[in-house]
Amino acid sequence: MDIESQSPVAVAPGVQTHAETSRHSLRLDNQELVKTSFWISQVFMIIATVAGVYLAAKEGLSQAIAFDSLMSQQNNYHLRHALYDELADNVQILTAYADKIEKERPFDIKRHHPAVATFVWENMRFSQSTLETPSEILSASRRFHSQSADIIDKLEAKFYGPTYGVKELRLVIASMEQQTLPALKRDYEALGESLRRAGVLEDSK
Template identity: 45%
Template sequence: MRTSLPKKKMNHSELTSSGFWVGHILMIIATIAGVYLAAQAGLQQAILFDDVIARQNNYFLRQSLYEELQDNVAILKEYDQSYLSRGISANQIKANSPKISRYVWETMKYSQTTLETPSYFLGETRRFYAQVNDIIAKRESFTYGPQHASKLMQAQLENMENNVLPKLKANTQYLATYLEAFDVYVDDIKGVDGKATL
């Protein structure tokens, strides 16, 4: 004959207590709020990180364009004084056609950062190269005389020196200052202070 053990009575009285339910509901709300706030903070940090990286890439692209344009202006000034403005033969002027660099400008076609560059700089650079090419070609074919070609070239160079380059320099300085606020020092990254960093 089996003897049955006495059944223990469970005390469920706390389940009927409003304090129990309020405490658990507050714990659930706090957990959801905590997860949400942590996700928001993580998202904001990720967005900020992407923004800093994008601005750093923009800085280097625009600074490289600035340096290339500055070099090309110097080459074209020398070319204008030595050849374009002088009444020399077709052979001489063609033999001394300027060798300006377009490496950065051409490379920008393949960079996703290019279209983040203000359209003013892209448009002015495109027009500058197109106009300079046209002036040189028309001078070499003797469509333009030396004085007219030189006058047109000087107008292009003055616009680049007095308007475009100063604005592009100011733009890159703004980006450098913005990055410094996040402890990103572009001169250190470039290694211009003698110690390159990763």
């Protein structure tokens, strides 16, 4: 029988050939690849968005903390500067008082009661910045006020004689003038220099 004269094998309807199956599979693979790429891109977009929000929030928080710190330092600077000025004024007032009592030795000492300023010291009780002031400065200021007031009360009550009372008062004044005031000045000036470098405080003219 002649092989060349044989007819091609008929393919039943609905049955795909190998080539057609391969082309169909390729189309399916391409569709799946497109879908997979889409979702991968979406995932990376979400990750990038979340990361961006996180970094922005972190940077914003850092800036807020830095700003709050600078404002706290500025409040501390003004508070300590004001305390220094008040204490320095009181040193002058009490020195003049001691000189007067020592030289004139008035009989009615109460008439010469010194007008010591306590506005800043008393209002420091209501400031959040007070306890940020170095403890040794706060303690020295507290002792200065209490000891000087006690000596003046005893002078006026004649419990202390003028000579002894003035001597005790000068010791309190000397401690404030020679130790506490210089330490307080160094403290607020260092704070002021830090604020000037940060551009928060202008140079005094």
